[in-house]
Amino acid sequence: MKFFNTLILFLSCISFIQAQITFDVEDMLPFGDSIVYHTDTTSLFLTAGDAGENQTWNYSDLLQETQFTSYSIDPATTANAADFPTATHAFDFGGGGFYFYMENSVTESQAIGFAGDFFGTGNPMSNIFLDPQKQFEFPMMYNTSFADNYSFSMTFDGADFGVDSIRFTRTATYDVEIDGWGEITTPFGTYECYRRHILDSYEDVIEVFQFVWIPFQTDNGVDESYEWITREAHGSVLTMNIDNATGETTSIDYAEVEALPPNSNYNLEDKIAIDLYPNPTSEIIYLTIESSNENYEVNIFDTAGRKVYEDNSVTSGTHSISLKNQATGNYLMQIKETKTGAIATKKITLQ
DSSP: OHHHHHHHHHHHHOOBSSSBBOOOGGGSOOTTOEEEEEEESSOTTOOOOOOEEEEEEEOTTOOOOEEEEEEEEOGGGSTTGGGOTTOOEEEEESSSSOEEEEEEOSSEEEEEEEEEOTTSSSOOEEEEEEEEEEEEESSOOTTOEEEEEEEEEEEEEOGGGTSSEEEEEEEEEEEEEEEEEEEEEETTEEEEEEEEEEEEEEEEEEEEEESEEEEEEEEEEEEEEEEEEETTTTEEEEEEEEETTTOOEEEEEEEOOOOOOTTTTBBGGGTSEEEEESSSBSSEEEEEEESSSOOEEEEEEOTTSOEEEEEEEEOSEEEEEEOTTSOSEEEEEEEEETTTOOEEEEEEEEO
């Protein structure tokens, strides 16, 4: 069950103060980086606090009982890469060689499977989700929500239990609501954030095979949690796990990260005027930036997350951008202020 506990933790781990922060696919943990998480199972008197705008959540006195590390890895470098050809990221929680595979695009991030030597046989095995689990929608926005059905199943040798095979299947619905934004304080700093309320409603079925598949055990439940999403943590800086039946806190995981410089968390459009036209367009699009002549970096991504345009020396004024050789469809433009790191995102439709 240790593996399944790790998997559930991943699925639960894998809003402005004066201006709303931005969080999109570019804020996910890049290859080669890692984040240390600490767990507190003692401060269970703490609650998630209030939802809404401009909230302040203070968890500065959390304890550091245990810790684990999340590693972001290029999926192509893992042993089971061939089983996950669409994966854009792989995550190893704890450095134990159990990989969780993600497929990220400019509009969403979804879990597509996991792999590892789950039973100590020396042979890593892959489990590809029957129905992927959406983890994030991009760009993240306050007062939005989504619900996504997902499922996975794995079969393994049952000889130790006196049967031919054992099959574990999870079918679930992942409900996410961005119910607040504000400022959160942990033992490591204060961060601008969104808050997500998550309800993971599942049915777990265990079957045994002895000539035919026979139902052995079925469990139904709801995993409830709150996540505070920050750019510094490339996701959840703090996750509070809740007993859905009693409403009591069961554990808190929080990241060991430094706060970004002032203003870098803010949406750039709350500071300057940005215009993009015509949109939709058939080829040429014009970007107008009205500011005090700061330098900006402009990138455009397709729906698969591939960068199709880059200019790192854009200044105030109007700029012509050609998308002549690109396929019709939706694109995401990211405008970043070089000095502060503040970001604005714009959707482009190419006809």
